[in-house]
Amino acid sequence: MVRILCNRILKSSKSYFRLGMQSSSRCFNSRAQSHNLIITKMITALSPREHTQQNQSIRELSSHAHMANDYYNQSVTIETFDALCEGGYVKEAVQVLDILEDKGYVVDFSRLLGLAKLCGDTSSLEEARVVHDYITPSDVPRSYHTLIRMYFGCGSTDDALNVFDEMPEKNSETWCIVMKGLAKNGEGELAMDMFTRFKAEGNKLDKEIFKAVFFVCGSLGDINEGLLHFEAMYRDYGIVPSMEDYVSVTEMLAACGHLDEALQFVERMTVEPSVEVWETLMNLCWVHGDLELGDRLAELVKKLDASRMNKESNAGLVVAKEKVVKKRQTIRDMRKSPSISFTSGDTSHPESDKTFAALRSLKMQMLDMGFVPATQVCSQDTVEEEEKEEQLLFRSNKLAFAHKMLNSTARSSITVVQNLRTCIDGHNALKMISVITGRELIQRDVKRFHHIKNGVCSCRDYW
Incomplete structure (x- = not known):
């Protein structure tokens, strides 16, 4: 041993x-x-x-x-x-x-x-x-x-x-774990250095290591390098891309917000795209606020496999996989110190009045700084613009951050765990709140950590 x-x-x-x-x-x-x-x-x-x-x-x-x-x-x-x-x-x-x-x-x-x-x-x-x-x-x-x-x-x-x-010996899985772990913690450049080291040490490249590369490139927003590696899979290493690889590249492109490029990539695939490919693109369109394209893709996903569209998906929400949801539901009990869970618009907490007031105060300062609420992520077309802004302001992650700000020492960092992917409105809001409060805000969503400090996020606005 x-x-x-x-x-x-x-x-x-x-x-x-x-x-x-x-x-x-x-x-x-x-x-x-x-x-x-x-x-x-x-x-x-x-x-x-x-x-x-x-x-x-x-x-x-x-x-x-x-x-x-x-x-x-x-x-x-x-x-x-x-x-x-x-x-x-x-x-x-x-x-x-x-x-x-x-x-x-x-x-x-x-x-x-x-x-x-x-x-x-x-x-x-x-x-x-x-x-x-x-x-x-x-x-x-x-x-x-x-x-x-x-x-x-x-x-x-x-x-x-x-x-x-x-470690006395490492395999391909080891390197993949490290590369993805670094990328999730905002160290994408270091993750790519690990890939360079992987090759320099004479390790054999396989599909799994390329999936890790696509994940890292997506975290960095460097889609050009990611596509070059995708081409090199077959050209230089003789690895024929599988449907799973196409899903990974689609996610890399769309996670960076390059939705048009992702759609073009899927449409130009040399094989028929699977429902997983379309579903991945659909979810990320909703994450990045392109509801029109997301809705069109939702109709296509329904035709291919209606069972994939649940109530939340039909409403334009990106929901974590069941095993992820179960894990997030127990996070409250599993942390070493007591924590509180929030739902959007939640008024059940004893200090909800103070929390709502704090968010309204922060919103006034954010508007003065030029913040524009991304109301396009709200799927309810019949709701007035002002009501959409109100819904966005009191979403669960913002309530959680505001509550912890009121109950923690000044300028201390705050960590919140979220069971959905971060939307563009919440991400932009947290960047401004970090400037206003002088705090580091750490959000762990279903995909990665977001370390936000002085208006800059470790994900470089690509998630």
Whole structure:
């Protein structure tokens, strides 16, 4: 087995979670309270389940929660760890990991990798570094891939590249993960440098590495280079493009906002475009506000495969895939600190009046700076222009940012997770809000991170 060192010999980050065996009653009680909190959260995570075995676990945990504050009398076991991971309680799962080690237990490798994935899904960087301390990669390169994805998911490209550089052997999948991870975190130029390095080290180019190249070129907005690589696939490397490759190039062109070029590319394809090609172009037309072309393509998609058009698609909304939606729905519970979810026009929150007022104030300043709401992204033609602007102003991502601005220290960065792709109106608005407030605004949508600072986004306005 190979041990990733990464200067972690002393496991310096572990002290953040280890409470220690101290004789003072104050420290002892603090630890016991922490364990009671873990038990309580386990009960919350498991209580909706109706299986007999799980209900029995709940009764046992309830009993433990009412015991005296003696750590050794509380049955913190591997089942505790599993339940916390299943419930998405990342911080508490890492605490239990520490407790189990104190008791002499060893958490198996697959469970550790599962927790690492949770850390990446929830952008829990501090917890991710602690989990990394426990992992001794053995299944090369799969376990390394999990760590690299974990760090990219947390927005730490440096940590991800450290793991990459220390890998004893790399394959094509490794390079693809790194290139896409860098591009999603606004490091497209560095991602292309990795491609140059891939070739310089004598690696064989395949379809997957070219898909990564198309993704990176799309993130950079460099469609010319992307098309040159597409031509080189067959001309220089003898790789015949598949329909999946055509989908990737279509997405590269349309994601950059070059919708006409994307349409021309599809119409000139040497094979009949599949419904996936047309659906990709349709979705990105709606993302970039070309509703007329998007609607025309929607009619074509309906004819080819009506099952692909659900209620949201018919309304001109781009919805995440089901597995992505499920992951986003649990993000609130999985993050290390409590978070709040918003829907467009949501007035259910206690501070909604303040949030709406803050957005109206920001809008006045944005208009003074020359901001023009992109009302073309609203699909309701019968609604007046003023009402469209109101709908855009109170969309879920703007509500979330405004709420966090009101409840955070001045000029601190703000991160919001969104389960849809960013629309052009929201993107332009956030750039101006970053200038007005002097904050870095970080938005994680279903495709990538958007790091917005001083009116400039890491995606370079191509997404």
